[in-house]
Amino acid sequence: MLLLCGTAQMADLIDILVVGAGPAGGNAALAAARHGKHVVLLDEQVKPGGQIWRAKDSSILSAPQTPEGSAGDALRAQITKAQIDHRGSTRIWQIERQSEGWDVHVLRDGQVERLTTKTLVLATGAHEFVQPIPGWTKPGVFGLAGATALFKQNLSPPGQRTIVSGTGPLVFFVASEIRRLGGTVAAVVTPNTRRDWVSKLPALARRVDLALRGALWIAHIMMNRVPIFWGCSVVSVEGVARVEGAEIQKLDANWAPKGETWSIDADSLCLGHGLIPSIEAPQLSGITISYRSDLGGWVPDIGQDGATSVEGVFLCGDGAGIRGATAAELHGTLAGLSAAEHLGARTAKERATLRPRFNRAARFGLAMTALSTPRPGFAMLTKPDTIVCRCESLTQTRISQEVEVGAASSNAVKSGLRAGMGPCGGKYCQTAIARFIALHENRPEAEIPPSAPRPPLRPVPMSALSANFDYDDLPIPKPAPL
Ligand SMILES: Cc1cc2nc3c(=O)[nH]c(=O)nc-3n(C[C@H](O)[C@H](O)[C@H](O)COP(=O)(O)OP(=O)(O)OC[C@H]3O[C@@H](n4cnc5c(N)ncnc54)[C@H](O)[C@@H]3O)c2cc1C
Incomplete structure (x- = not known):
């Protein structure tokens, strides 16, 4: 990173540097600090809490507390304590190995900085x-998980009349x-389907508290006569300039759309x-990855208690596989x-005590992941003129032309x-492109590797990367002798 040499400050x-202050990173930082380690905890959000325990905006601090709000507080x-x-x-935006770590x-604050750490917890x-469907980029469409940020941070519903469509428990929440x-x-x-949920009863029975909370969401929705369409999906968004409704269709066992469609009005x-x-971030630090459909797709290879094959790097939470917030x-x-132990602390007993609780929580989380992960036929919801890459306005037809001429991975x-x-x-x-290639070539998703990670992991303005300089000070090479 030549440009950085002039601008990044050394610290x-x-x-132990912990990246991500959600349930996983926040607790990793607390555990390491308890063992006397100097811990720095970084996050792109203003306050710790991650996705599920996102802090309220200062304008709504007096709003009634929710279980997620209390856990975050x-x-x-x-x-702080x-x-x-x-x-x-x-x-x-970048992680690099160096001699000391x-x-x-x-x-x-618009400035780049370089931090040096002996150990990393990612x-x-x-x-x-979101499986791209016709019209999904229209104003008025929100990510299902993204909408929870709106509720937690600003207490606003997404509109006056909303269709909620998606997989797993989040749709009912x-x-x-x-x-x-x-x-x-x-x-x-x-x-x-209801049968999908019944098949998860053994896992639900392990966390009666969470299962009961989910059952209350469903009961509340049914008691208020909100229609629930099981085994169906929204397949296209209606409206000219913004959402005016959506078209719904039944799905087969492989989640491919089948039969008649019908419409519902909504804004x-x-x-x-x-x-x-x-x-x-784990990939940038050199950790290998494997495909694990039970964990939500491509995940870093990790060992016990977050250890990895790369010395001094530890992983935890959803970034190491989707197991939910408790896990x-x-x-x-x-x-x-584990990171504290790597730096000399003795933590083996404490970890052995915790491990069974983690395994129990993970079993519940994995059952929810299985309900949430789309089956292969779902990729058929994307139609030829559907925008797949919204940043570059690329339709499925354009992507399919590229695949036809030999692009066999999302990287290609x-x-x-x-x-x-x-x-x-x-x-x-x-992920949508990888799933399209898998469907198109009749190959398992596990055979379609994800893109190679490249810095910057997040957009970085050029002004932050380039040092202050005057064009007149730039050395101009002498003309080569004729
Ligand atoms: C948008 C969204 C909403 C969700 N809402 C719910 C919900 O309402 N209920 C529920 O049960 N589950 C929800 N989940 C799932 C739930 O958040 C996770 O199971 C749980 O939070 C996992 O905890 P974690 O600490 O592993 O990750 P997270 O809570 O996601 O924390 C990861 C943190 O890393 C930070 N981060 C990532 N990359 C960088 C970077 N390059 N630089 C700086 N910081 C970075 C993020 O800002 C984030 O705060 C949601 C997930 C998402 C993606």
């Missing part, structure tokens, strides 16, 4: 997957939150189809303890068409 050597209070060096609004390049969570915030839910549409739509582990908390503590499509090179860094399109 003291940190014992408790984590934030513990981090432990005097952990938390740095919010800080984006990690790791250089982590961050962007904060807890970068997950991002949402979002629908019941919209009603609690005064919005109207026009319909709940989910590819899961907004929440749409989401599971979570994808955010693996770019992420415990995984974070285990990884924080990226090289040819720039799909995934826009501001979202491929979060929206890369």
Whole structure:
């Protein structure tokens, strides 16, 4: 990184740098700090809490508390009490090995900075997957998981009359939150069938508290006569300039659309189809990855308690496989303890005690992941003229032409068409492209590798990378002798 040499500031050597202040990273930082380590906790959000325990905006602090809000407040209070060096609004965009450990390049307040750490704990969570459907880029369409940020941070429903469509338990949480915030839910549409849910009863029985909470969401929706369409999906968004309704269709056992469609009026739509582990930071630090459909797709290879094959790097939470928030908390503590042990602390007993609780929580989380992950036929919801890469406005037809001439991975499509090179860094399109290739070539998704990660992991302005200079000071080489 030649340009950086002039601008990045060096800091003291940190014992343990934790990236991501969600349930996993927050608890990793607390566990390591308890063992006397100098911990720095970074996150691009202003306050700790991650996705599920996102802090309220200051304008709604007096609003009634939710279970997620209380859990987040408790984590934030513990981090403050432990005097952990938390740095919010800080984006990690590059990780490099160096002799003493790791250089982590961050962007904060428009400035780049380089932090050097002996040990890294990566807890970068997950991002949402939305299967592209006709009209999904219209104003008024929200990600299902993304909509929860709106509720938690601003207490606003997505519109006046919303269709909530998606997989797993989140669809019922979002629908019941919209009603609690005064919005109207026009319909709940989910590819899961009642039978899918019944098949998960053994896992649900392990966490009766969480199962009961989910059952209350569904009961609340049914008691208020909101129609629930099981085994169905929204297949296209209606409206000219913005959402005016959506078309719904039944799905077969492989989640391919089948039969007649029908329409429902609405001014907004929440749409989401599971979570994808955010693996770019682990990949940049040299950790190998494998395809694990039970964990949500491509995940970093990890060992016990967050250890990896790369010395001094530990992983935890949804970024290491989608196991849900309760498992992420415990995984974070285990990884924080492992990192502290790597620097001389003795944590084996504490980890052995925690491990069974983590395994139990993970079993529940994995059952929810299985309900949330789309089946292969779902890729058929994307039609030839559907926008797949919204940053570069690329349709499925354009991507399919690239595949026809030999692009066999999302990386190859990226090289040819720039799909995934826009501001979202491929979060929206890369998995959809891989699933399209798998469907098109009749190959398992496990055979379609994800894109190679490239810095910057987050957009970095050129002004932050280039040092202050005067063009007149630039050395101009002498003309070569004739
Ligand atoms: C948008 C969204 C909403 C969700 N809402 C719910 C919900 O309402 N209920 C529920 O049960 N589950 C929800 N989930 C799932 C739930 O968040 C996770 O199971 C749980 O939070 C996992 O904890 P974690 O600490 O592993 O990850 P997260 O909580 O996702 O924390 C990861 C943190 O890493 C930070 N980060 C990532 N990359 C960088 C970077 N390059 N630089 C700086 N910081 C970075 C992120 O800002 C984030 O705060 C949601 C997931 C998503 C993606």
